[in-house]
Amino acid sequence: MSIEVRHLSHIYGEGSAIRTVALDDISFTVEQGEFVGIVGHTGSGKSTLVQHLNGLLKPSSGQVLIDGEDLNGEKVNRRALRQRIGLVFQYPEYQLFEETVAKDIAFGPKNQKLGAQEIDRRVRKAMESVHLDYDTYAEKSPFELSGGQMRRAAIAGVLAMEPEVLILDEPTAGLDPRGRDRILSMLEDLREKEKKTILMVSHSMEDMARLADRLLVIAGGKLAADGTPREIFSDPERMAGLGLDVPEAAKLCAALRAAGYDLPRDLYRGEELREHILRIWREQRAEERAADGREARRTDAPASRTEVRKADEREAREAEGRAEPDSRADARKGAKPC
């Protein structure tokens, strides 16, 4: 299924003193099976945008078309269209309420008046999709789960409605590294194995680099850029101008190019940088070997700067220990007494 957004604008408080243009003439199309990342500074309008995609908000002007049908059209079965688009809010685990994980996930299908067998099938399937073992967790209270597991249980509740499109607002916010990684690999599986169309709002450019086929950059309510991560991340300065970061690897690429190294400008994945750095290093070594016919230079490399820095840090710590009048010790004179 495709989602087409046409000249979408949204104005809060029209006709009042607090009139704010939250979205300003946004157009894009998401095709079946795409993984689209939506990025933007806080307050840029991304959450307002996703709330239009399943009809929670109505456009002030413009249209949202689902497979060509206007989501807000007069004769449209909005309820049916909405069920095809699952929206996972920020911190969805706050909305868990049932006694058991299985009951919580079954809540939506039950409301759809599905039969007991079908509900059970969907609960099992949804739990599998979010990598929660049915036998272990189905009968547990959601509140016995870890934060990351609770979030996955909440996402299972949305998946149990079997939407064709899944929209997630900041699905990894507030989780620890393991919880984050579990959510990301779950999303990878949803894309690869279940071919779901996925839209994800996230502040984490590292997550976007790992998952997104395409990025929509929202700034000041406008669609500031629409392209592949490779295109978007190749311009760290422009992103910085929009108050946005790029992945560390893209920063390294830009910094190495600025230092004069011959690299493509659009690298943004750690493994790409690794291969290029190794290439540069190997080429230089080969040249050196060719130049003087022996294994050279490698041992002549100057002491690593971080080694030097480590020594400096050690010295600074020792100096502090001796309470010498260096800057740190000065600062400590003002240290808060107990």
Add this chain to the structure above:
Amino acid sequence: MDDRQIRISAEDVSYTYDGADSPALTRVRAEIREGEFVAVLGHNGSGKSTLAKLMNALYLPTEGRMLVCSFDTAEEASVWEVRRRAGMIFQNPDNQIVATVVKEDVAFGLENLGVPTDEMIPRVESALAAVRMSAYADAAPHMLSGGQKQRVGVAGILAMEPAILIADEATAMLDPSGRKEVLETVKNLNRHKGITVVWITHFMEEAAQADRIIVISDGRAAMEGTPREVFPQIEKMREMHLDVPRMTGLAAELREAGMPVDQSVLTVEEMVEEVKRLCPLKSGT
């Protein structure tokens, strides 16, 4: 010898929650000295938040002793002495704002301490100035961004003039710019006001900026050292379900492929220096 005063001393602290089968913390031994910025890492459920709450006398050790500015948290008379000296800031900015005007929120703790009004006003003003929120003194907290709210939270603690600031994932719910602004604020307080900081976080890039890292795993103090000592131990960190900064990970991969990159690289700038050192560009190319 380190002659800086010990601010927090965990002496074989164990803690078991009511009704729990196993302890959340087991014989944790740690010392934090004046002026230090110490990051505490550990996956969810590792016990790191429990440790923070023990440092603030919100919990009392089941075994062992927790000393904060030499006060034993287990002694009833010292609870308020401890809380006045060790201020704590939590994850959710909305849960810790109590007033409808920023400056009143900052004054809340002082009112509880019974500080007279004429003393309160300058303390609130200077606390707001320290977190660069003076312009919002009369604003309504709900109009602020998450990062601004957390800075107001920090100001509320600062007004009490604590020796120690304990932040329990204070940046977890913020966007990248909010995260940066809160961490910078607290680093400044550490550097210029000498406040000792205990910074609990899931963000390895934040921990990389600390003087020292303590890693908690399964309720035990599992690792301890400077970021340059801790992060290169990638395998050990992964076993404890923790990440390392991206550049430290890349350095390890490059080393594995035979390129002798320093393993304690933490940042993009340091990685660039390493590439320059090992692959010097010839002039004129």
